[in-house]
Amino acid sequence: MAQNHICELCNRNVSSITKHHLIPLEKGGxxxxxxxLCSTCHRQIHAxxxxxxxxxxxxxxxxxxxxxxxxxxxxxxxxxxxDSYLDIKKSRHVRxxx
Ligand SMILES: [Zn+2]
Ligand SMILES: [Zn+2]
Numbered sequence: 373m374a375q376n377h378i379c380e381l382c383n384r385n386v387s388s389i390t391k392h393h394l395i396p397l398e399k400g401g402x403x404x405x406x407x408x409l410c411s412t413c414h415r416q417i418h419a420x421x422x423x424x425x426x427x428x429x430x431x432x433x434x435x436x437x438x439x440x441x442x443x444x445x446x447x448x449x450x451x452x453x454x455d456s457y458l459d460i461k462k463s464r465h466v467r468x469x470x
Contacts, residue, residue: 379410384454386410
């Protein structure tokens with residue numbers, strides 16, 4: 373498969389891209405901007421933050437990129453090929469809120 377998409381968070385080339393709503397859909401997200409993310413980054417964001425946290429603190433790509441957990445994740449992921457599958461574990465406070 374051609375790796376012709378670029379993830380806006382990790383900037384890796386991937387063969388398929390997902391859309392992340394900066395404001396979750398349940399809070400009226402379709403009216404707002406979306407980010408093009410690889411599935412790994414997308415799962416990582418939802419594993420680290422609840423929808424409420426995303427809607428209040430992480431409404432832009434810049435605010436996500438400034439978060440220390442994301443900084444660490446991006447450092448880790450930059451040497452991994454874009455299409456390889458990574459198992460992402462949800463953090464405890466996210467699991468609790470579900
Ligand atoms: Zn990515
Ligand atoms: Zn999302």
